Amino acid sequence: MPRNGLQSVVEPPVAKPSLLTCCAAIGGLVPGLIRPRPIDRAFLGALDDVGLPNARAEVQVLALHQVSRPVPTAILAEGVRRPVLSGNSMTSYLVRHPAATFVVDPSICTDVVDRAVAELPGILRPLVRPPDGVLDICTSLDRVGMSPADLDFALPTHLHWDHVSGLLDMPDLPVRVHAPERAWLMDGVTAPVGGVRPSLEGREIEEFVLDGPPVLTFGRSHDLFGDGSVTLVDLPGHTPGSIGLLLNTARGPVLLAGDAAWHHLQIEHVRSKASFPGLLVDADRGEALRTLHRLHAVRSRVRIVPTHDHDASQALN
16 A cells, blocks of 8 residues: 655654674684685575566666776685676666556665755775766666666665665655565664655655565565566565565566675575675574575576676676
8 A cells, every 4th residue: 555655754863874884894804714604505406496487578678877996706605706896786676567667776866965965874985985977867767868866666676875866866655665674764763864765755665575475596576576487485584574576578587686695696605795895784693594595496496586686687788
């Protein structure tokens, strides 16, 4: 059911990692390089692939223009040392269904450093600061001949600043949000940082739940249009309510995986994010690793696209 806005909270405290957590994260980087968390062979072998949905329609997906910057691969995938640097970007996607056109992960607003990054803990800002020339969502849309007025809604894979701050520039656009994700980050007394709550306050919110059967190796699903063309699947760990979008396209199935993985190397090698920054950004490291196992098991069945893997995203176009 549509929900017209969210309750405002007067000057709520913001979520900041403790000094102990920060030290543990930095201290855990070196052990992770040497001895990454092992693959759980028993869990991987027990996964049941129940197959793809029976799709009766196709959608088009387009990775919107965005600039990238190099990031040490050792940060993106624990224990993977080569290549030394990998392309990282904050990509948004345009999905066209016969009944609706929507944007997935509207990531960047204008003046994003001042409006979002400035709220983040100081230890994270240099790591996540967007590169020079980063494109805000409206500019990215304009480059493909679109505007916010052409969209029916936005659908974030999860509610972190780099997946929703672009909503600050599209105040009239309805948003569809996984109900447990909204409850986790929006109803508590501690406000999420990076402009997350302002991105969602005062607008039409439609919540959904994963009320459908297993798909591939993923335990729950939701058929967004009732025709199997856009199936939302459960990818918990990075946040409790993280989801992916399984799209039926003319070139085969595509899974937009959000931040369940930052880079395809994590999926190929079943490797967590390094402890720094993983301990600061993953809500449940164990669950996030189990989700990587589920992605690894179906990597040959579906094209998996992590939001921050610039090469994988642009290869869609």
